[in-house]
Amino acid sequence: MTPPVALTIAGSDSSGGAGVQADLKTFAALGVYGTSAVTALTAQNTQGVRAIHPVPADFVLAQVEAVLDDLPVAAVKTGMLATVEIVRAVANLAAGGRLPELVVDPVMVSSSGDRLLEPQAERLYLAALLPHAAVFTPNLREAEVLLNTVIRTLGDQREAARALGALGPATVVVKGGHAVADVAGEAVDVVWDGDRVHELRGHRIDTRNNHGTGCTFASATAAALATGSDAHQAVGHAKDFVTGAITGGAAWRLGRGHGPLDHFADRRTRSAGVLRLNGPTSGQRRPVGGDPNVDPTQLLPP
Numbered sequence: 001m002t003p004p005v006a007l008t009i010a011g012s013d014s015s016g017g018a019g020v021q022a023d024l025k026t027f028a029a030l031g032v033y034g035t036s037a038v039t040a041l042t043a044q045n046t047q048g049v050r051a052i053h054p055v056p057a058d059f060v061l062a063q064v065e066a067v068l069d070d071l072p073v074a075a076v077k078t079g080m081l082a083t084v085e086i087v088r089a090v091a092n093l094a095a096g097g098r099l100p101e102l103v104v105d106p107v108m109v110s111s112s113g114d115r116l117l118e119p120q121a122e123r124l125y126l127a128a129l130l131p132h133a134a135v136f137t138p139n140l141r142e143a144e145v146l147l148n149t150v151i152r153t154l155g156d157q158r159e160a161a162r163a164l165g166a167l168g169p170a171t172v173v174v175k176g177g178h179a180v181a182d183v184a185g186e187a188v189d190v191v192w193d194g195d196r197v198h199e200l201r202g203h204r205i206d207t208r209n210n211h212g213t214g215c216t217f218a219s220a221t222a223a224a225l226a227t228g229s230d231a232h233q234a235v236g237h238a239k240d241f242v243t244g245a246i247t248g249g250a251a252w253r254l255g256r257g258h259g260p261l262d263h264f265a266d267r268r269t270r271s272a273g274v275l276r277l278n279g280p281t282s283g284q285r286r287p288v289g290g291d292p293n294v295d296p297t298q299l300l301p302p
């Protein structure tokens with residue numbers, strides 16, 4: 001069956017944990033065909049961002065239009081937009097109705113503390129892009145910056161979701177990966193659905209491997225929208241997916257800083273089960289390159 005198509009408009013992360021790389025892995029894990037328009041190259045790893053090379057806005061547009069003119073894009077996610085010019089160009093596309101089921105993740109600062117958006121672009125996000133979002137997904141820090149407020153409690157987080165909702169997006173999720181003071185043991189995201197506020201709750205996983213959680217949440221939301229979920233279902237699926245991916249990568253040792261998630265955790269668990277069922281008994285290992293005692297032609301269908 002032909003898969004649904006999603007588009008990510010985001011930055012490249014050389015370490016593979018966040019940005020376009022995280023988005024494409026998420027789309028693939030969720031059975032969605034992923035396309036991309038790269039807004040910036042970043043030289044980064046699990047410890048921080050060393051350099052940023054933004055793509056000219058007209059070339060970002062050229063990538064988006066090449067994809068939209070040819071492929072049936074059902075949902076779009078934006079991540080790191082880097083410059084005022086790129087935010088403006090993407091907002092113009094959204095205003096023209098070119099970006100269906102738009103998930104806007106207002107990537108401003110990485111968890112390593114590095115700026116990923118020109119500060120002058122922050123107001124433009126609010127005025128030009130936010131009103132076109134089907135789902136808007138700031139983290140606590142981004143919500144604070146956009147609203148010029150301080151979020152200390154779950155009550156503040158709920159208030160921020162409502163206040164951002166009043167600015168035009170259909171649904172807002174104020175993500176709680178960086179916990180507020182009065183929530184312990186859980187990662188609580190607050191959703192404003194256009195009418196009411198509710199919470200997405202999951203247990204807080206004790207790990208340093210949290211590089212790319214926000215990108216993964218937003219692209220999983222876009223993938224779910226592309227497959228026909230409504231926004232309420234999509235953010236619930238995304239919460240489940242990101243929790244599974246953090247759990248799967250929690251014990252990985254990749255890099256010296258904040259390591260990545262396992263976007264294929266679910267598949268890995270299932271294929272490990274299949275290997276256990278079909279594979280050699282414990283303690284034995286299959287020889288690399290195949291079992292020399294097996295004639296491979298005997299494995300082919302007649």
Ligand SMILES: Nc1ncnc2c1ncn2[C@@H]1O[C@H](COP(=O)(O)OP(=O)(O)O)[C@@H](O)[C@H]1O
Binds near residue numbers: 140212243
């Ligand atoms: N340690 C954790 N345990 C469980 N869920 C987490 C953890 N850290 C982040 N999350 C979840 O990951 C998603 C992204 O949130 P967050 O980390 O706040 O975004 P960002 O990466 O943009 O800062 C949210 O659903 C949040 O609840």
Ligand SMILES: Cc1ncc(COP(=O)(O)OP(=O)(O)O)c(N)n1
Binds near residue numbers: 010011012213
């Ligand atoms: C190229 C690029 N895009 C986005 C981010 C930030 O990723 P995000 O998932 O929002 O959050 P953290 O990884 O900082 O927790 C990035 N680092 N690089």
